[in-house]
Amino acid sequence: MASTTSARPPGRPRxxxxxxxxxxxxxxVRELGYARATVERIAAQAGVAKSTVYRRxxxxxxxxxxxxxxxxxxxxxxGxxxxxxxxxxxxxxxxxxxEPGVGDAFAGVFSDAVSDPALREILSSRLQDPYRLALQDALDEPENRVLFFIDVVVGTLLHRMGMTGEPMVDADVAALVAMVLPQLADDPGTAG
Amino acid sequence: MASTTSARPPGRPRxxxxxxxxxxxxxxVRELGYARATVERIAAQAGVAKSTVYRRxxxxxxxxxxxxxxxxxxxxxxGxxxxxxxxxxxxxxxxxxxEPGVGDAFAGVFSDAVSDPALREILSSRLQDPYRLALQDALDEPENRVLFFIDVVVGTLLHRMGMTGEPMVDADVAALVAMVLPQLADDPGTAG
DNA sequence: GAGGTAGCGATACCCATGGTATCGAAACTA
DNA sequence: TAGTTTCGATACCATGGGTATCGCTACCTC
Structure with missing residues (x-):
C-alpha cells in the first residue's frame, strides 16, 4: 500500500x-497598498490566472x-x-x-472585516482562535483575559501601522511589553 | 456695521x-455597516442629493x-x-x-486610510492631532509618549470592535485603564 | 427689478474592482 | 478512450466612489 495513493481525487491535480x-x-500589498492590491494584480504577479485564484x-x-x-x-x-x-x-x-506587506495586509483584512460579518467570523476563527487557544494554554489565563491581551497588543500594533504607515519601533514595543507584563497575575511564590 | 455681514460670499448660501x-x-453606518453605507444612501437618508454631499x-x-x-x-x-x-x-x-455607528465609522475610515496615504494624513492631522495636543498639554507628557497611549487605547478599542462587532464592555475598559495608568510617571511627591 | 454668483436636486456618466461564467486545452485516473 | 478536474483567457455583471451637466433657486449688489 503506497501511502494514500488511491486517495488522490480524479481529474487534473492542482x-x-x-x-x-x-x-x-x-x-x-507592499508595493501598492491593500486596496490597490487587486486580485487581478496579485494573480498577474504570481503568473497565474485570476480564475485560478478564485478557484482556491x-x-x-x-x-x-x-x-x-x-x-x-x-x-x-x-520562556x-x-x-x-x-x-x-x-x-x-x-x-x-x-515584515514588509504583512502589516498592511493584516490591517487591510481587518478593515474589510469591519463591515463584513462573514469575513469577521473567518478572521476570528481561523486567525485569532488558534493563537488565543495556544496562549490560554501556555499562560494559564482565562479566555476573556487572553482576548483582552490580544486586543491590546494587536490593536496597538495595527493602530500604529495604520496611522503612520510604519511598524512600531523597538522602543515602543518594549514599552508595550512593559505595560502588559504587570497585568499577568504574579507567578506563584511572588505574591503574598 | 453688523458684525461681518459683508464677509458673506456671493451666491446662494448653503x-x-x-x-x-x-x-x-x-x-x-449603524444599520448597514461601513462598506454598505454608500454616499448615495447617506445622501438619500439625509434627504439630500449626492452632489450636495460631494460639494461639501x-x-x-x-x-x-x-x-x-x-x-x-x-x-x-x-480630574x-x-x-x-x-x-x-x-x-x-x-x-x-x-455609541451606535460611531465605532463602525471610526474603524471604517481607519481601514480605508491603511491604503490611502492622503486619507491617513487627514485622519492624523484633523482627528488625532487635536486630541494629542490637548493630552500632551494636560498630562505634561512628550509627544511620542502620548502617541503611544493613543495607539494603545484607541487601537485596543477598535480591535475589539472590529473583531467582535461589539464595543468593549465596561469591565474590560476598566482593565484597560488599570493597565495604562501605572505607565504615567509617578506624580511629584509620590516617587523617591 | 436686472444681473451675477453659487448652492441645490436630478441624472447620466466614467472607472476600478470584486466576483461569476464560459470555453478550449491540459493532466491525471481508471 | 472516457471521465474528471484544473488551468489560462476572456467576457461579463454589479456596485460604488467620484465627476460633470443642467435647469432651478436664493441671495447680494447695482
Whole structure:
C-alpha cells in the first residue's frame, strides 16, 4: 500500500502555486497598498490566472487570511515564566507585523472585516482562535483575559501601522511589553 | 456695521444640512455597516442629493472624519491628577466609540486610510492631532509618549470592535485603564 | 427689478474592482 | 478512450466612489 495513493481525487491535480500566490500577495500589498492590491494584480504577479485564484480562495479576504496564516506560522512559545512567554509572544507578533506587506495586509483584512460579518467570523476563527487557544494554554489565563491581551497588543500594533504607515519601533514595543507584563497575575511564590 | 455681514460670499448660501448629513451618516453606518453605507444612501437618508454631499466633502473619508469630529467633540479633561485625567479620557473615548455607528465609522475610515496615504494624513492631522495636543498639554507628557497611549487605547478599542462587532464592555475598559495608568510617571511627591 | 454668483436636486456618466461564467486545452485516473 | 478536474483567457455583471451637466433657486449688489 503506497501511502494514500488511491486517495488522490480524479481529474487534473492542482499545481503547487499556493506559495507563489502568497508571495505575490505580500509583495503586491507592499508595493501598492491593500486596496490597490487587486486580485487581478496579485494573480498577474504570481503568473497565474485570476480564475485560478478564485478557484482556491472564495474571496480576497480569505486569500489574505490564508496568506497571513502562512506568514505567521505558529507562535513560538518560549520562556520559563509566563512573563517571558508573554514578552516573546509580543516581540514575535510585532516582528511579523513589521515584515514588509504583512502589516498592511493584516490591517487591510481587518478593515474589510469591519463591515463584513462573514469575513469577521473567518478572521476570528481561523486567525485569532488558534493563537488565543495556544496562549490560554501556555499562560494559564482565562479566555476573556487572553482576548483582552490580544486586543491590546494587536490593536496597538495595527493602530500604529495604520496611522503612520510604519511598524512600531523597538522602543515602543518594549514599552508595550512593559505595560502588559504587570497585568499577568504574579507567578506563584511572588505574591503574598 | 453688523458684525461681518459683508464677509458673506456671493451666491446662494448653503443650507444648514451638515448636521442632518452627519446624523444620516451615523444611522446609515449603524444599520448597514461601513462598506454598505454608500454616499448615495447617506445622501438619500439625509434627504439630500449626492452632489450636495460631494460639494461639501471631497471624499467619503473626509465626510466620515468630519462626522466623527462632530460626534466626538472636545476631550473632557477633568480630574485633579494626571491619573484622573487619563482615566476620564479613556472612559470618554470608550463611550464615544461605543455609541451606535460611531465605532463602525471610526474603524471604517481607519481601514480605508491603511491604503490611502492622503486619507491617513487627514485622519492624523484633523482627528488625532487635536486630541494629542490637548493630552500632551494636560498630562505634561512628550509627544511620542502620548502617541503611544493613543495607539494603545484607541487601537485596543477598535480591535475589539472590529473583531467582535461589539464595543468593549465596561469591565474590560476598566482593565484597560488599570493597565495604562501605572505607565504615567509617578506624580511629584509620590516617587523617591 | 436686472444681473451675477453659487448652492441645490436630478441624472447620466466614467472607472476600478470584486466576483461569476464560459470555453478550449491540459493532466491525471481508471 | 472516457471521465474528471484544473488551468489560462476572456467576457461579463454589479456596485460604488467620484465627476460633470443642467435647469432651478436664493441671495447680494447695482
Amino acid at each position: 499545481t503547487g502555486v499556493n506559495a507563489v500566490v502568497f508571495a505575490a500577495t505580500l509583495s503586491t 480562495w472564495p474571496s480576497k479576504g480569505e486569500l489574505i487570511v490564508d496568506c497571513l496564516l502562512d506568514a505567521f506560522g505558529p507562535v513560538p512559545l518560549k 520559563d515564566s509566563r512573563a517571558e512567554l508573554m514578552s516573546s509572544a509580543i516581540h514575535w507578533i510585532a516582528g511579523k507585523i513589521g | 443650507t444648514g444640512v451638515n448636521a442632518v448629513v452627519f446624523a444620516a451618516t451615523l444611522s446609515t 466633502w471631497p471624499s467619503k473619508g473626509e465626510l466620515i472624519v468630519d462626522c466623527l469630529l462632530d460626534a466626538f467633540g472636545p476631550v473632557p479633561l477633568k 485633579d491628577s494626571r491619573a484622573e485625567l487619563m482615566s476620564s479620557a479613556i472612559h470618554w473615548i470608550a463611550g464615544k466609540i461605543g
